[in-house]
Amino acid sequence: xxxxxxxxxxxxxxxxxxxxxxxxxxxxxxxxxxxxxxxxxxxxxxxxxxxxxxxxxxxxxxxxxxxxxxxxxxxxxxxxxxxxxxxxxxxxxxxxxxxxxxxxxxxxxxxxxxxxxxxxxxxxxxxxxxxxxxxxxxxxxxxxxxxxxx
Amino acid sequence: xxxxxxxxxxxxxxxxxxxxxxxxxxxxxxxxxxxxxxxxxxxxxxxxxxxxxxxxxxxxxxxxxxxxxxxxxxxxxxxxxxxxxxxxxxxxxxxxxxxxxxxxxxxxxxxxxxxxxxxxxxxxxxxxxxxxxxxxxxxxxxxxxxxxxxxxxxxxxxxxxxxxxxxxxxxxxxxxxxxxxxxxxxxxxxxxxxxxxxxxxxxxxxxxxxxxxxxxxxxxxxxxxxxxxxxxxxxxxxxxxxxxxxxxxxxxxxxxxxxxxxxxxxxxxxxxxxxxxxxxxxxxxxxxxxxxxxxxxxxxxxxxxxxxxxxxxxxxxxxxxxxxxxxxxxxxxxxxxxxxxxxxxxxxxxxxxxxxxxxxxxxxxxxxxxxxxxxxxxxxxxxxxxxxxxxxxxxxxxxxxxxxxxxxxxxxxxxxxxxxxxxxxxxxxxxxxxxxxxxxxxxxxxxxxxxxxxxxxxxxxxxxxxxxxxxxxxxxxxxxxxxxxxxxxxxxxxxxxxxxxxxxxxxxxxxxxxxxxxxxxxxxxxxxxxxxxxxxxxxxxxxxxxxxxxxxxxxxxxxxxxxxxxxxxxxxxxxxxxxxxxxxxxxxxxxxxxxxxxxxxxxxxxxxxxxxxxxxxxxxxxxxxxxxxxxxxxxxxxxxxxxxxxxxxxxxxxxxxxxxxxxxxxxxxxxxxxxxxxxxxxxxxxxxxxxxxxxxxxxxxxxxxxxxxxxxxxxxxxxxxxxxxxxxxxxx
Numbered sequence: 001x002x003x004x005x006x007x008x009x010x011x012x013x014x015x016x017x018x019x020x021x022x023x024x025x026x027x028x029x030x031x032x033x034x035x036x037x038x039x040x041x042x043x044x045x046x047x048x049x050x051x052x053x054x055x056x057x058x059x060x061x062x063x064x065x066x067x068x069x070x071x072x073x074x075x076x077x078x079x080x081x082x083x084x085x086x087x088x089x090x091x092x093x094x095x096x097x098x099x100x101x102x103x104x105x106x107x108x109x110x111x112x113x114x115x116x117x118x119x120x121x122x123x124x125x126x127x128x129x130x131x132x133x134x135x136x137x138x139x140x141x142x143x144x145x146x147x148x149x150x
Numbered sequence: 151x152x153x154x155x156x157x158x159x160x161x162x163x164x165x166x167x168x169x170x171x172x173x174x175x176x177x178x179x180x181x182x183x184x185x186x187x188x189x190x191x192x193x194x195x196x197x198x199x200x201x202x203x204x205x206x207x208x209x210x211x212x213x214x215x216x217x218x219x220x221x222x223x224x225x226x227x228x229x230x231x232x233x234x235x236x237x238x239x240x241x242x243x244x245x246x247x248x249x250x251x252x253x254x255x256x257x258x259x260x261x262x263x264x265x266x267x268x269x270x271x272x273x274x275x276x277x278x279x280x281x282x283x284x285x286x287x288x289x290x291x292x293x294x295x296x297x298x299x300x301x302x303x304x305x306x307x308x309x310x311x312x313x314x315x316x317x318x319x320x321x322x323x324x325x326x327x328x329x330x331x332x333x334x335x336x337x338x339x340x341x342x343x344x345x346x347x348x349x350x351x352x353x354x355x356x357x358x359x360x361x362x363x364x365x366x367x368x369x370x371x372x373x374x375x376x377x378x379x380x381x382x383x384x385x386x387x388x389x390x391x392x393x394x395x396x397x398x399x400x401x402x403x404x405x406x407x408x409x410x411x412x413x414x415x416x417x418x419x420x421x422x423x424x425x426x427x428x429x430x431x432x433x434x435x436x437x438x439x440x441x442x443x444x445x446x447x448x449x450x451x452x453x454x455x456x457x458x459x460x461x462x463x464x465x466x467x468x469x470x471x472x473x474x475x476x477x478x479x480x481x482x483x484x485x486x487x488x489x490x491x492x493x494x495x496x497x498x499x500x501x502x503x504x505x506x507x508x509x510x511x512x513x514x515x516x517x518x519x520x521x522x523x524x525x526x527x528x529x530x531x532x533x534x535x536x537x538x539x540x541x542x543x544x545x546x547x548x549x550x551x552x553x554x555x556x557x558x559x560x561x562x563x564x565x566x567x568x569x570x571x572x573x574x575x576x577x578x579x580x581x582x583x584x585x586x587x588x589x590x591x592x593x594x595x596x597x598x599x600x601x602x603x604x605x606x607x608x609x610x611x612x613x614x615x616x617x618x619x620x621x622x623x624x625x626x627x628x629x630x631x632x633x634x635x636x637x638x639x640x641x642x643x644x645x646x647x648x649x650x651x652x653x654x655x656x657x658x659x660x661x662x663x664x665x666x667x668x669x670x671x672x673x674x675x676x677x678x679x680x681x682x683x684x685x686x687x688x689x690x691x692x693x694x695x696x697x698x699x700x701x702x703x704x705x706x707x708x709x710x711x712x713x714x715x716x717x718x719x720x721x722x723x724x725x726x727x728x729x730x731x732x733x734x735x736x737x738x739x740x741x742x743x744x745x746x747x748x749x750x751x752x753x754x755x756x757x758x759x760x761x762x763x764x765x766x767x768x769x770x771x772x773x774x775x776x777x778x779x780x781x782x783x784x785x786x787x788x789x790x791x792x793x794x795x796x797x798x799x800x801x802x803x804x805x806x807x808x809x810x811x812x813x814x815x816x817x818x819x820x821x822x823x824x825x826x827x828x829x830x831x832x833x834x835x836x837x838x839x840x841x842x843x844x845x846x847x848x849x850x851x852x853x854x855x856x857x858x859x860x861x862x863x864x865x866x867x868x869x870x871x872x873x874x875x876x877x878x879x880x881x882x
Contacts, residue, residue, distance in 0.1 A: 009774040010616040013871055017880040024875035029863045037748040051423040061422035062481055066493040103478045
């Protein structure tokens with residue numbers, strides 16, 4: 001059983017693992033997936049790409065932003081069997097542009113998940129919600145939030 | 151004159167009645183207040199209601215004071231008339247076409263009065279009035295080769311600085327002018343511009359009256375001529391530099407962001423993401439490109455790299471290195487190219503301060519006189535560190551040994567000082583103060599440095615954490631090597647025997663070499679006046695709506711924004727993540743999104759290797775709180791305590807748990823192992839009317855989305871222990 005203390009206006013409850021074993025009966029309101037106010041991941045509810053997703057880092061806003069957007073849009077909407085095979089031109093011009101700014105777009109091995117410009121968030125093509133936890137501290141590495149996390 | 155009339159009109163109704171009683175009162179008042187006779191005569195008629203002699207006296211005082219004020223005003227006007235006349239002349243003359251001719255005309259007059267070579271002492275000794283004259287002359291001669299009137303304003307600033315600040319600075323600046331080193335004075339100009347804004351505007355208006363003044367005020371002629379001689383060698387080089395500097399200011403920016411910090415950068419990124427080809431101009435008074443602040447009081451101090459201070463790079467928790475600058479210089483477009491570059495971009499104009507905002511014409515004016523028109527504007531001016539009044543008034547020797555910590559230069563300066571002095575005292579027990587105390591405390595043994603932290607509260611983070619956690623935190627900070635003095639209210643700081651002496655209200659005396667004041671931030675709202683924007687009286691900062699908008703086409707984000715949070719009410723937040731979130735939101739709204747502040751920002755703090763917490767919402771220790779804690783395991787702290795891990799993972803019997811917690815209640819400090827377990831990890835809920843408005847995640851990580859959800863729901867939960875279950879605090 002949890003131990004409760006009261007220090008004036010502050011209450012403290014000490015719980016063991018067993019105390020917290022039973023599932024919570026706290027009620028949470030269901031989220032509206034189409035909430036216009038909410039921040040979304042990489043793909044918006046209507047299927048468009050959210051260029052402002054923190055997961056993209058500086059890719060869509062840097063000097064090669066336009067090329068990146070063109071290439072990635074083409075890929076996203078590509079209906080080819082090999083997705084994106086009709087976008088080679090776009091990717092080439094993006095690559096060309098990025099080579100002009102090696103500082104921003106370090107030419108590492110991964111060309112498909114191109115490193116973001118300066119920031120350390122690699123863009124993810126998935127709609128995984130793991131972009132959410134890092135969504136706010138975008139321009140800081142999510143890292144500096146949790147230096148103590150092991 | 152108008153003042154007198156206004157007052158008179160107000161009092162007119164009182165004038166109607168009259169009585170002899172009032173006459174007597176009037177005589178008494180005269181003797182008491184020494185008014186002139188005419189005033190008394192007038193006063194007689196305005197006897198006021200029968201009600202009171204007191205009222206009459208007050209009336210006489212009012213009238214008398216007003217007339218005295220009028221007299222002073224009249225005197226000032228007459229003596230200032232010459233200046234105003236000349237100002238008017240300059241305005242007329244400064245119309246571009248007439249510039250050169252006027253310049254030449256005046257040149258001759260000045261040339262005529264030039265005499266001996268420079269004498270620094272004269273410059274420095276010039277009384278306050280004269281600076282206006284000397285500045286003008288300096289500007290003036292420098293404008294000879296160049297005809298742009300606006301240029302003048304930027305150059306004299308080094309001189310302005312000299313005449314206003316201490317003699318040390320004064321000596322150095324004229325030297326640099328004489329050296330004809332092109333870069334120095336210009337480099338100083340931007341630095342000076344930042345601090346001397348009011349003077350700059352004065353300077354601007356007094357560009358060419360000098361010749362007239364020279365002839366009129368003979369005693370001022372010599373210093374004037376000398377400074378004219380002084381500035382002679384410089385002008386040839388300087389005007390060219392400053393012309394170049396001035397012409398790099400674009401005349402128009404579709405998106406103008408005032409301020410070059412975190413909020414501004416986040417907005418720039420957001421705008422560029424949403425508006426293809428957007429041209430964004432950031433104007434900042436700092437000389438740095440946009441950078442993030444948190445590492446300045448955390449990671450940069452813990453870096454093993456000796457060059458960290460220079461490179462400003464630090465290692466993140468995942469091992470990767472990164473710079474505090476959001477982007478390297480190659481990311482940005484130069485301001486001159488901004489209008490032309492094909493796909494738009496972000497340009498940063500450094501070392502320039504926006505001093506005036508014309509909302510009707512949609513344009514701003516910079517400190518050097520340049521104007522930039524905009525279509526959408528963001529104000530993200532942040533703030534400046536507050537100082538203690540007692541330090542402000544303590545004189546130069548104390549100020550020289552005081553750091554107000556906020557910018558890169560403050561970090562570099564403090565880092566250097568920490569290696570040179572024997573004792574540093576930090577005043578302030580909040581985030582910044584505590585983080586700096588821990589950072590310096592860590593180095594204390596290596597450097598042989600004494601670190602003291604003092605604050606009026608009972609414990610570190612006293613205004614944020616409930617008392618028991620604040621006490622716990624204070625102990626941790628002490629373990630980092632900091633000598634903590636609580637309940638400390640600074641009464642006086644003085645410089646004695648090459649040391650600073652801090653006197654507290656309760657009489658305690660602390661001797662130290664250097665002081666860091668971390669006592670809050672004053673939001674920068676200087677543009678409110680010219681722009682006609684509202685400033686919030688409760689929280690400070692510009693008052694904006696839920697969509698961060700102040701007026702059409704003007705948004706405010708970051709530390710300077712007092713906004714309406716739909717869930718939590720009106721507030722102003724000074725955290726990094728808020729700057730990112732609000733900057734991004736402002737950028738979205740500037741590109742047509744019309745979204746309110748919805749995604750709740752969070753903040754975090756680390757105090758040494760054992761204490762790390764994240765928090766969200768309104769985290770104010772004056773609110774009632776409910777804390778749910780687990781017995782800590784070794785895994786919860788980054789440093790694994792291997793011996794204790796056996797006992798920590800699974801809590802023993804109930805009785806043992808009770809025994810542990812009972813110990814926590816007693817005043818005797820529990821052994822270290824227990825201490826870690828008492829508040830090792832948990833969740834603290836802050837309540838307002840039974841609704842959770844704030845949450846602190848104490849040594850539990852990666853749970854922020856749940857916390858955010860609970861605050862967003864804004865529900866009244868009957869049992870917060872059930873809510874705490876959602877966090878799985880016992881797991882990693």
